[in-house]
Amino acid sequence: MIFPWFQGIKSIMKTPVVWILLLLNISVYVNFYYDQSLGNQELEKFYESEFLVIQGNLFAEFIDQNLGSYDDLYQKLSTKVLSGDRKKASILGQLAVRDNFFRKEGPSFPFTGDEVAIDYWKKNFRKFIDAQNIHPNYKWGFSSRNNDYIHWISYQFMHSDIFHLFVNMVYLMFVGTTVELILGSMSFLLFYLSAGAAAALFYLMLVGLNPVPLVGASGSISGLLGIVTVVLWKQRQKFFYFVLPIQPYFGWIYLPIWVIFISSILSDLAGYFGKLSVLGGVAYTAHIGGLMFGLFFGFLFRWSKTLSKGIFNHNNRVHELQ
Amino acid sequence: MVLANFDEEKYEIRNYAQDKKNPRHLAYPLDRLAAQIVDFAIILMFSGLLSAPFQKNFELAKILDQVWEAVFWFAAIILVFFICHIFYHTICIRVWEQTLGKKLFSLKVVSIWKRKISWKNSFMRVLIWWFEVLCLGIPFLAVFTNLKRRPFHERMSDTICFSYSHRIVGPPSLNEKSFVKGLMIPFYLGALLIFSINISTIVNFWLENREKLNDYQANIPRCEEVIEATADWPKYNGVKATRLEVAMGLYSAELVDKDCLLSEAQSAFYYKREQTLAYLASAFAHENNSELSNEYLMKVCKSKENSNECLFARIVNFWAEKDWVKAEEALSKVIMNDKTYIKNWAIKHYMSRRQHEKAYEILSDLQNNEYLSNFLASIRTQLLWSLGREEEALVSFNSSIPSLSKTYKRKTHAWLCLKQLNRSCESAKSDFCSDISEWNKHPKQVSLEEYFAQLRYFECNSQGNLKTVAQLLRGQKNELGERAFHSIVRGESSMQDLVNKSYKFVPSLFTSELVRRLVETSNTNENIKSLEKFWRKTNPYTKEWEDIGYFFVDKYKKDRKFNDAIAVLNSMYQITPNSNMIRKNLIVLNYLEGNKKRAWDFFNKDERSPASVKVDSANYNNIIFQLKKEFLKK
Numbered sequence: 001m002i003f004p005w006f007q008g009i010k011s012i013m014k015t016p017v018v019w020i021l022l023l024l025n026i027s028v029y030v031n032f033y034y035d036q037s038l039g040n041q042e043l044e045k046f047y048e049s050e051f052l053v054i055q056g057n058l059f060a061e062f063i064d065q066n067l068g069s070y071d072d073l074y075q076k077l078s079t080k081v082l083s084g085d086r087k088k089a090s091i092l093g094q095l096a097v098r099d100n101f102f103r104k105e106g107p108s109f110p111f112t113g114d115e116v117a118i119d120y121w122k123k124n125f126r127k128f129i130d131a132q133n134i135h136p137n138y139k140w141g142f143s144s145r146n147n148d149y150i151h152w153i154s155y156q157f158m159h160s161d162i163f164h165l166f167v168n169m170v171y172l173m174f175v176g177t178t179v180e181l182i183l184g185s186m187s188f189l190l191f192y193l194s195a196g197a198a199a200a201l202f203y204l205m206l207v208g209l210n211p212v213p214l215v216g217a218s219g220s221i222s223g224l225l226g227i228v229t230v231v232l233w234k235q236r237q238k239f240f241y242f243v244l245p246i247q248p249y250f251g252w253i254y255l256p257i258w259v260i261f262i263s264s265i266l267s268d269l270a271g272y273f274g275k276l277s278v279l280g281g282v283a284y285t286a287h288i289g290g291l292m293f294g295l296f297f298g299f300l301f302r303w304s305k306t307l308s309k310g311i312f313n314h315n316n317r318v319h320e321l322q
Numbered sequence: 323m324v325l326a327n328f329d330e331e332k333y334e335i336r337n338y339a340q341d342k343k344n345p346r347h348l349a350y351p352l353d354r355l356a357a358q359i360v361d362f363a364i365i366l367m368f369s370g371l372l373s374a375p376f377q378k379n380f381e382l383a384k385i386l387d388q389v390w391e392a393v394f395w396f397a398a399i400i401l402v403f404f405i406c407h408i409f410y411h412t413i414c415i416r417v418w419e420q421t422l423g424k425k426l427f428s429l430k431v432v433s434i435w436k437r438k439i440s441w442k443n444s445f446m447r448v449l450i451w452w453f454e455v456l457c458l459g460i461p462f463l464a465v466f467t468n469l470k471r472r473p474f475h476e477r478m479s480d481t482i483c484f485s486y487s488h489r490i491v492g493p494p495s496l497n498e499k500s501f502v503k504g505l506m507i508p509f510y511l512g513a514l515l516i517f518s519i520n521i522s523t524i525v526n527f528w529l530e531n532r533e534k535l536n537d538y539q540a541n542i543p544r545c546e547e548v549i550e551a552t553a554d555w556p557k558y559n560g561v562k563a564t565r566l567e568v569a570m571g572l573y574s575a576e577l578v579d580k581d582c583l584l585s586e587a588q589s590a591f592y593y594k595r596e597q598t599l600a601y602l603a604s605a606f607a608h609e610n611n612s613e614l615s616n617e618y619l620m621k622v623c624k625s626k627e628n629s630n631e632c633l634f635a636r637i638v639n640f641w642a643e644k645d646w647v648k649a650e651e652a653l654s655k656v657i658m659n660d661k662t663y664i665k666n667w668a669i670k671h672y673m674s675r676r677q678h679e680k681a682y683e684i685l686s687d688l689q690n691n692e693y694l695s696n697f698l699a700s701i702r703t704q705l706l707w708s709l710g711r712e713e714e715a716l717v718s719f720n721s722s723i724p725s726l727s728k729t730y731k732r733k734t735h736a737w738l739c740l741k742q743l744n745r746s747c748e749s750a751k752s753d754f755c756s757d758i759s760e761w762n763k764h765p766k767q768v769s770l771e772e773y774f775a776q777l778r779y780f781e782c783n784s785q786g787n788l789k790t791v792a793q794l795l796r797g798q799k800n801e802l803g804e805r806a807f808h809s810i811v812r813g814e815s816s817m818q819d820l821v822n823k824s825y826k827f828v829p830s831l832f833t834s835e836l837v838r839r840l841v842e843t844s845n846t847n848e849n850i851k852s853l854e855k856f857w858r859k860t861n862p863y864t865k866e867w868e869d870i871g872y873f874f875v876d877k878y879k880k881d882r883k884f885n886d887a888i889a890v891l892n893s894m895y896q897i898t899p900n901s902n903m904i905r906k907n908l909i910v911l912n913y914l915e916g917n918k919k920r921a922w923d924f925f926n927k928d929e930r931s932p933a934s935v936k937v938d939s940a941n942y943n944n945i946i947f948q949l950k951k952e953f954l955k956k
């Protein structure tokens with residue numbers, strides 16, 4: 001395991017934007033913590049109840065009637081559910097949550113069969129949507145329901161849990177510090193937010209919008225990794241490595257910066273090609289989008305000193321680093 | 323290939339003696355391990371990307387329960403990793419004499435001859451490395467025993483790994499060698515033993531599950547028990563039972579779970595068959611979700627008002643409202659229908675209401691059914707025993723043993739053992755209690771009956787010495803064992819606390835057993851009265867409530883406090899006016915207390931068969947004779 005340390009932690013005077021972003025992310029998380037826990041509990045109730053299985057059964061019937069709109073996985077799952085497989089009904093119920101078409105057409109669809117279950121689902125589906133609407137991640141995340149200009153930015157400050165926040169903030173601190181020293185504070189802020197928006201755009205293009213929101217700063221942080229890779233391509237930077245829990249198998253090492261870029265892009269591409277996006281989880285496409293954006297800007301920065309000076313308030317300290 | 327610990331001078335091969343300009347040492351084993359870990363991480367990244375499409379297919383196969391496809395794609399993922407690993411090592415060692423991991427820890431791999439490693443040797447080295455992995459990595463331990471610290475793959479490929487860092491390690495010392503060799507021998511033997519045991523288990527598992535796996539392939543719905551039972555389910559009046567009826571029958575006998583029942587109901591809804599019964603099945607299966615269950619029950623009658631299913635749904639509502647009279651009226655109508663599931667529920671109803679004669683009557687009327695044989699044999703034994711026909715119960719049980727499943731056999735054994743032990747300790751030697759020590763081998767599976775039978779068994783063997791029982795119970799790792807241990811060693815008052823505090827949280831059988839012990843050991847009237855007060859506050863609509871009531875009656879009878887016993891019986895009579903046992907006890911006790919008129923009134927309510935339990939029949943017959951003599955004359 002290697003971990004970027006780069007320039008380490010600098011004082012708030014040297015990298016004010018990194019510190020502001022860090023504090024902003026933490027305070028947003030703390031501020032929404034109670035609402036988020038409450039929202040999670042509310043949604044958990046639905047996931048644990050019969051609602052999900054019933055939803056799966058109805059979604060199976062819905063797929064059966066709209067075969068052209070669904071791919072092989074959905075069709076096979078639907079066949080299994082219709083033959084009475086309740087485990088698969090639960091999976092299909094979860095997929096239904098992410099399906100825009102079903103969410104839109106489902107409540108008015110003429111379902112047949114178990115009328116009690118249909119009424120139960122209709123009654124509880126409304127409640128389920130309400131529970132999602134009060135959840136801060138659904139409210140401020142980037143999703144098919146919330147995708148106006150504010151959400152392109154706000155989603156970058158929302159995190160699903162404390163571990164998600166911790167990992168992103170640690171990367172922001174170490175990678176962000178280096179980038180802020182290169183670009184200067186205002187340019188760094190502009191770049192950080194733009195990278196997040198670009199990540200969301202890439203996600204939108206490759207996966208498409210779905211009702212489950214995209215949250216987290218990882219798209220922006222991938223952008224930081226992209227730009228730092230191009231700008232400091234040949235430089236050896238400080239990394240922390242850990243192989244075994246005894247000396248000298250952990251400690252500091254100076255490696256070319258592209259090492260971290262290669263490992264990120266490989267794992268993101270493997271995730272993108274190897275995971276079923278319908279099941280959710282890590283938004284690899286957003287990471288790739290952020291990285292691409294970072295690479296693009298890195299090349300612009302390197303190759304066109306004039307342009308970089310014009311657009312960004314170019315910081316002379318970059319020469320110290322190069 | 324040089325397998326032995328080579329002597330550099332003798333073989334005239336590359337000299338590894340210290341060179342001042344180019345210091346070379348034998349590779350430190352931990353450096354080698356760390357280098358392998360780093361290489362693994364690097365290969366994983368690349369192979370992860372290359373095998374990404376296979377990972378996707380693997381996930382798909384997993385979701386769709388396509389076992390063989392999942393195995394295939396998993397094997398493909400492993401194969402990609404294997405190929406990447408072989409390529410990476412072969413190329414790196416041949417071209418640069420080190421991998422990235424080795425470079426990080428200043429290690430190099432060279433040929434022991436004075437030339438570059440050939441492609442063949444480089445490839446052989448990594449291939450044999452994998453062979454060593456398949457041997458559970460044990461051959462790697464040669465780095466602690468070989469003079470040049472060369473594991474098998476290095477000796478086979480005429481290579482050696484050395485370190486050019488300052489971490490110096492010499493040839494293995496004698497202690498190091500003997501320690502590792504000493505460890506290796508038992509490790510080898512142990513691994514061989516485990517492997518031979520596991521291989522037979524794997525083969526058996528494979529053979530047993532082959533058919534099952536094929537079924538998954540054929541997309542057969544989940545509830546295989548129903549498919550199997552439907553084929554041989556007995557016909558009634560030449561009409562074959564439907565799958566949903568069979569599922570209901572099996573569910574009522576607790577032979578399939580709610581998921582199975584719901585799967586069948588779901589299929590019925592989808593194919594628009596037997597929708598009314600499907601609603602009823604769904605109501606049963608959602609018993610833990612009262613809102614949904616009630617909705618289903620209401621829907622049964624909305625769907626088909628004059629159907630048997632609707633009548634049965636009403637019975638379920640009567641059960642919920644504890645309206646036993648209406649429930650039994652409706653049951654008597656619906657029982658004519660001869661549906662197995664209805665009869666099973668009726669038997670369960672009458673058993674819980676202690677109307678064993680009625681339950682037995684319905685049971686006798688049930689057709690033979692091999693899928694319900696376990697359930698019916700167990701019920702028949704319990705009913706015969708409860709009716710006082712103990713010998714018949716034992717004969718019935720013994721004759722059904724060959725066809726009983728292990729679980730049912732153990733369950734019924736425990737039930738009979740407990741009943742016998744509650745009567746006298748001499749039964750501890752009976753056949754039913756003989757395998758008592760076997761029950762505790764899987765503490766999580768021990769039922770309450772088994773647990774209390776064990777408790778009683780320990781008491782009998784220690785001749786009532788509770789300290790010995792407590793010591794025996796100390797070894798019990800289950801929650802009930804812990805509770806009973808504390809309740810017994812802490813004495814009567816704490817037992818009462820336990821009953822008061824935990825009545826709502828523990829199974830009723832547990833409470834009834836504790837109350838029985840309290841009543842038995844209580845010396846003061848106040849204690850018994852306070853217990854009776856507690857009992858009156860609790861839910862009377864359980865089988866155990868009546869059991870506890872009888873403990874008080876027995877205790878009061880023993881102490882000749884007939885009025886107190888009558889008061890308890892009157893409370894019980896209000897709840898179950900049809901119970902012969904309560905009525906007969908009331909006749910006897912009222913007569914003994916001098917309330918002959920009251921006893922006679924109770925006698926005139928006798929419209930049922932004289933079968934009874936717990937009442938001293940000689941005494942009872944004598945009292946009836948006296949009552950008849952006195953009141954018939956009048």
